[in-house]
Amino acid sequence: MGNDSFCYKDNIVLELGLSSSMVENNSTNTTKRPCSSLNFDPSLTLTLSGDRDHDHGLTKKKPARDHGGLYRQDSVSVGSSLISVASVCVKREREVKSGESEKVISTTSDQVEEQDDNSVNDRKKLRLTKAQSALLEEAFKQHSTLNPQKQKQELARELKLRPRQVEVWFQNRRARTKLKQTEVDCEYLKKCCEALKEENTRLHKELQELKSLKLPAQQRYMKLPAATLTTCPSCEGVGDTTSSANTRRPFTMAQKPHFFNPFSNPSSAAC
DNA sequence: AGGAGGTGGCCTGTTACGTCA
DNA sequence: TGTGACGTAACAGGCCACCTC
Numbered sequence: 001m002g003n004d005s006f007c008y009k010d011n012i013v014l015e016l017g018l019s020s021s022m023v024e025n026n027s028t029n030t031t032k033r034p035c036s037s038l039n040f041d042p043s044l045t046l047t048l049s050g051d052r053d054h055d056h057g058l059t060k061k062k063p064a065r066d067h068g069g070l071y072r073q074d075s076v077s078v079g080s081s082l083i084s085v086a087s088v089c090v091k092r093e094r095e096v097k098s099g100e101s102e103k104v105i106s107t108t109s110d111q112v113e114e115q116d117d118n119s120v121n122d123r124k125k126l127r128l129t130k131a132q133s134a135l136l137e138e139a140f141k142q143h144s145t146l147n148p149q150k151q152k153q154e155l156a157r158e159l160k161l162r163p164r165q166v167e168v169w170f171q172n173r174r175a176r177t178k179l180k181q182t183e184v185d186c187e188y189l190k191k192c193c194e195a196l197k198e199e200n201t202r203l204h205k206e207l208q209e210l211k212s213l214k215l216p217a218q219q220r221y222m223k224l225p226a227a228t229l230t231t232c233p234s235c236e237g238v239g240d241t242t243s244s245a246n247t248r249r250p251f252t253m254a255q256k257p258h259f260f261n262p263f264s265n266p267s268s269a270a271c
Numbered sequence: 272a273g274g275a276g277g278t279g280g281c282c283t284g285t286t287a288c289g290t291c292a
Numbered sequence: 293t294g295t296g297a298c299g300t301a302a303c304a305g306g307c308c309a310c311c312t313c
Contacts, residue, residue, distance in 0.1 A: 126288095126289095126301070126302095127288095127289065127290090127300090127301085128300090128301085145280085145281080146280085147280095149279085149280095164302090165301080165302085167280085167281095168301065168302060168303085169300095169301075170281095171280095171281070171282075171283095171302095172300065172301065172302085174281085174282080175282075175283075175284090176299095176300085178282090178283095
């Protein structure tokens with residue numbers, strides 16, 4: 001019965017509002033979302049790690065870029081080419097240039113000062129105060145992304161944090177939200193899967209019962225009222241809607257009103 | 272027009288620290 | 293007091309869009 005879950009895969013996708021093209025998009029298109037990842041559509045994007053790179057046909061080992069300013073490589077060998085990154089401003093440097101340095105944002109926060117003193121490998125983790133968290137949460141509720149740089153700067157000033165910290169907080173917050181949503185979706189899919197298994201078992205039973213009737217195949221088919229027929233989502237075979245199955249189902253069946261005779265198509269019997 | 276390089280923003284995964292049971 | 297689990301700030305490395313040259 002290894003086929004059971006596979007059998008109804010498309011239906012799960014349908015129920016979650018994920019068309020195959022959407023799935024494709026999710027895995028290949030990483031374009032910026034306009035905003036508000038808060039409003040997650042009920043889609044589940046479970047991709048294997050490294051999918052994106054795979055999709056783009058890239059193998060790993062690009063020049064190491066340093067966003068955090070921990071270290072900097074002058075050059076890195078990639079295949080046969082030597083890519084110089086000496087001219088690449090690391091992100092921290094960019095921020096400094098764009099006025100995001102700690103000095104620009106004057107702060108009385110001991111936490112920040114303490115952190116500034118830290119050596120490269122000795123990062124100290126600050127704990128945001130409740131007030132800071134609350135303010136950030138509020139900002140996140142309004143916009144899950146820091147769209148204009150100005151917003152980041154303002155928030156940082158207001159919170160007496162560095163813009164980089166605000167940025168990181170938003171990134172982590174988005175990640176947490178997404179993770180939570182994924183868990184919810186996972187649970188939902190599990191339930192769907194269970195329901196589908198039950199449904200499949202029930203259909204199998206019904207099929208066996210029908211087969212066990214000692215009527216000629218053609219006659220059996222003719223006896224089924226058209227109104228009671230529906231399509232099997234996986235193989236587009238025929239099922240019986242008179243049972244309570246439809247009311248129990250937490251999902252909708254594929255919208256392909258394509259009836260055909262399961263008895264003249266042996267492969268459908270395996271569904 | 273279009274390719275290259277720079278920049279900023281975001282995502283995902285990981286690391287490491289602080290807290291608490 | 294030591295410790296493991298957990299939450300999360302910070303980081304690393306990657307991609308993409310946009311801009312400028």
